Amino acid sequence: TMSSCRRPEHSAPPEVVSVLMLHSSRMIEIQTQMSERAVELLNLPEGQPCFLLDVGCGSGLSGDSLSEGGHYWVGVDISTAMLDVAIDREVEGDLLLGDMGQGMPFRPGTFDGCISISALQWLCNADKRTHSPPKRLYTFFSTLYSSLSRGSRAVFQLYPENSEQVKNLTLITAQAMRAGFSGGMVVDYPNSSKAKKFFLCLFAGVTGVLPKGLGSETSDKAVSNQVQYSGQRCRFKNMKGKSVKKGRDWILEKKERRRRQGREVRADTKYTGRQRRPHF
Amino acid sequence: MKLLTHNMLTSHVKGVIKGYPLLIKATEVKVNEVEFNPQFVSRMIPKLEWSALVQAAEELGQRQDLPSDLVPDYETNEEFLKKVHRVLLEVEVVEGCLQCPESGREFPISRGIPNMLLNEDEV
Numbered sequence: 466t467m468s469s470c471r472r473p474e475h476s477a478p479p480e481v482v483s484v485l486m487l488h489s490s491r492m493i494e495i496q497t498q499m500s501e502r503a504v505e506l507l508n509l510p511e512g513q514p515c516f517l518l519d520v521g522c523g524s525g526l527s528g529d530s531l532s533e534g535g536h537y538w539v540g541v542d543i544s545t546a547m548l549d550v551a552i553d554r555e556v557e558g559d560l561l562l563g564d565m566g567q568g569m570p571f572r573p574g575t576f577d578g579c580i581s582i583s584a585l586q587w588l589c590n591a592d593k594r595t596h597s598p599p600k601r602l603y604t605f606f607s608t609l610y611s612s613l614s615r616g617s618r619a620v621f622q623l624y625p626e627n628s629e630q631v632k633n634l635t636l637i638t639a640q641a642m643r644a645g646f647s648g649g650m651v652v653d654y655p656n657s658s659k660a661k662k663f664f665l666c667l668f669a670g671v672t673g674v675l676p677k678g679l680g681s682e683t684s685d686k687a688v689s690n691q692v693q694y695s696g697q698r699c700r701f702k703n704m705k706g707k708s709v710k711k712g713r714d715w716i717l718e719k720k721e722r723r724r725r726q727g728r729e730v731r732a733d734t735k736y737t738g739r740q741r742r743p744h745f
Numbered sequence: 746m747k748l749l750t751h752n753m754l755t756s757h758v759k760g761v762i763k764g765y766p767l768l769i770k771a772t773e774v775k776v777n778e779v780e781f782n783p784q785f786v787s788r789m790i791p792k793l794e795w796s797a798l799v800q801a802a803e804e805l806g807q808r809q810d811l812p813s814d815l816v817p818d819y820e821t822n823e824e825f826l827k828k829v830h831r832v833l834l835e836v837e838v839v840e841g842c843l844q845c846p847e848s849g850r851e852f853p854i855s856r857g858i859p860n861m862l863l864n865e866d867e868v
Contacts, residue, residue: 514785516749516792537785537834539750543862552856559750563861567868570757570861572765574792596868604868608757 493526496582499662500530503580503620506651506666506676509536515577518612520565521584523547525556531580532557539576541565543587566601568608575612579619585665586623589633599640606644615670619646623663637665647672654680713738746843746859748801749833752793754859756845756852758867764845766797767852769804771841776807779834786826789833790819798832807836 509515515536519528522540524547531538538558542548548560563570566588588605589598596604609619623637624630634650641648648667654660655678666675716738720730756764795815802808811832816825843852843859850867853860 575753
């Protein structure tokens, strides 16, 4: 059936199964659309050729979207069969055989962005490998974070549709936040079971404004097309760019304002804005 | 594997402190024709480890007259950018291996693709 064909990672490891997927013209069309949307969500500067990473690049379908956009890219995949197809298709990107759960082997700040189409959920399966999914996810996200230049994004297309996948999503986002990313989920066409698409949009090094999902004009107010996650390490400002009231940032800004007004203000220390013991 | 990728690649084996730059031992190299994009080359230059690029080009016998140091005002020096473009994007290692300078561990390259898969004890 179409649904079992769509989720082959339930039945066998990626090296075996990947080659069975994705070569009907409909699947190619869907993959291409998702890749183009992922590139759009990267929010790259207009007219500038960038250096990008494609994780789980497979036969290079998504990489083609990067090339079409005038970008240069490196693709990583665990399947030699898929990479062989990519070579035969003469993709423009450079290819690496690698396991994303073992870490991204690049110098810090190498890439201007990263896309990944239908690949991240593979990391959530506990199979023959000795390391647990949370460890592999953390290894992946922490090395990815380092390999991205500050201010760039990583966009992952996912299918979190059943309760199993929702659990995975919690795991995925927890490890991504631990690794230093902020960001959230963008949902396109949330009301259409056929067209609905999920993109995990992560920011490396800056707090960004999460892009809006497509089809949001027609969506029910009760159906959210964004889920925003804040990492412990990142201080979230509200949408107007001001600090959250009463937080440490807000206190520091207020003290600075009062200094500019010429008032006497205590020096800022590590205790500034720290939560006090409750007094009864 | 192009030399732009090689310039960014490090060993990610557990316990290795400096797995960069990977030494290239090539048995087959080819030079392709790739469209010259001066804007891209210019943007990449600050990200490069210049000495590692020169070393890699030397190892492949493809250095030609690439200078040991970066030329000042390279953004407007088209001749220089073309030399960098050739070395970064046109020279390709098809067969051979990459060797970690610290541990000696080798990563094979086959059909232009480096195999960066690690063994269980390396993770």
